[in-house]
Amino acid sequence: MEPRRDPRGALVRPYAVTRGRTEPLQNIALEAVLSCTATQVAEARFAGHDKYRIASVCEGRAQSLAEIAAYTRMPLGVARVLVADLVAEGLLTLHTAAPAEGFEERMNLLGRVLSGLREL
Amino acid sequence: MDFANYDPAGARRSREIISAKIVVAGGFGVGKTTLVGAISEITPLTTEALMTAAGVGIDDPSKVPGKETTTVAMDFGRITMAEDLILYLFGTPGQTRFWFMWDEIIRGAVGAAVLVDTRRITDAFAPLDYFENRNLPYVVALNRFDGAPQYEVEEVREALAIPPDVPLVMCDARQRESVKQVLVTVVEHAMLRLQAEHGRGFPTPVG
Numbered sequence: 001m002e003p004r005r006d007p008r009g010a011l012v013r014p015y016a017v018t019r020g021r022t023e024p025l026q027n028i029a030l031e032a033v034l035s036c037t038a039t040q041v042a043e044a045r046f047a048g049h050d051k052y053r054i055a056s057v058c059e060g061r062a063q064s065l066a067e068i069a070a071y072t073r074m075p076l077g078v079a080r081v082l083v084a085d086l087v088a089e090g091l092l093t094l095h096t097a098a099p100a101e102g103f104e105e106r107m108n109l110l111g112r113v114l115s116g117l118r119e120l
Numbered sequence: 121m122d123f124a125n126y127d128p129a130g131a132r133r134s135r136e137i138i139s140a141k142i143v144v145a146g147g148f149g150v151g152k153t154t155l156v157g158a159i160s161e162i163t164p165l166t167t168e169a170l171m172t173a174a175g176v177g178i179d180d181p182s183k184v185p186g187k188e189t190t191t192v193a194m195d196f197g198r199i200t201m202a203e204d205l206i207l208y209l210f211g212t213p214g215q216t217r218f219w220f221m222w223d224e225i226i227r228g229a230v231g232a233a234v235l236v237d238t239r240r241i242t243d244a245f246a247p248l249d250y251f252e253n254r255n256l257p258y259v260v261a262l263n264r265f266d267g268a269p270q271y272e273v274e275e276v277r278e279a280l281a282i283p284p285d286v287p288l289v290m291c292d293a294r295q296r297e298s299v300k301q302v303l304v305t306v307v308e309h310a311m312l313r314l315q316a317e318h319g320r321g322f323p324t325p326v327g
Binding site: 014029030031032033035062064066067069070071075076077078095096097103106107109110111112113114116117118119120 | 136137138139140141159165166167168169170191196198199201202205206207208210224225227228230296300303304307308310311314315318
């Protein structure tokens with residue numbers, strides 16, 4: 001939880017992989033999950049090394065933005081820009097984070113989480 | 121899960137995956153990562169957010185003095201509840217100067233558990249203040265450390281001025297069953313709050 005220094009130093013500026021962009025095409029929640037198929041991963045090969053790494057992490061298993069950032073060791077903001085790009089390019093499928101609105105939907109979700117916890 | 125055909129809008133859309141999150145907050149070293157690790161199906165992961173000049177604008181830049189970029193680490197875990205439902209547990213960065221990140225972490229969350237170490241009870245003031253001023257349902261969990269003074273739950277409630285409608289539970293962040301109970305309390309409290317806000321059924325519990 002301490003702020004860390006990258007032992008490699010600042011050889012690569014963090015946002016170099018996004019060509020300096022710090023604003024994602026759409027704001028993706030930390031816990032929003034993404035997945036992709038083998039075909040999407042194969043196509044992502046041509047989208048550049050970092051995007052390919054992201055797609056590979058999500059193949060066959062839904063992963064949150066937070067997990068993608070952790071597994072690829074990218075800072076969260078950088079992963080968010082690249083993930084949003086991949087979604088826009090159709091190389092990654094974005095699933096919904098928890099519905100924020102609607103009493104029934106929200107209650108239903110909470111009820112499912114509650115029984116999920118009790119079954120652990 | 122592994123469809124070979126590329127059809128993101130068709131077959132995949134009918135199998136939506138929903139994720140929910142619960143936030144674990146508290147002072148530095150209070151046991152947040154231990155708690156997450158006790159119940160997560162994966163070893164808690166760390167994601168690093170880089171605070172750049174762009175990010176600092178979200179909050180008070182004076183909190184990161186003399187630096188253009190700072191790396192803040194937060195730990196999180198995962199519980200896959202069903203093929204279409206994943207619960208994430210996010211620990212907040214412990215150091216108070218990184219609280220500007222909490223707003224992003226709590227957005228859309230089911231609720232939060234504020235972990236308190238009875239040996240350093242004043243560390244809990246600031247996190248509690250934070251949640252009192254947010255609309256997120258939260259519970260307070262007293263993490264029992266070996267050799268720590270044992271207090272009655274109500275003593276702690278009084279010492280921390282925790283409102284009567286906020287659940288207060290004892291826990292051992294190392295024990296899966298205990299952690300599970302904390303999380304169940306968070307979700308139950310969130311349901312009560314939601315129901316109360318919706319104006320039907322349960323009134324807001326008192327005491």
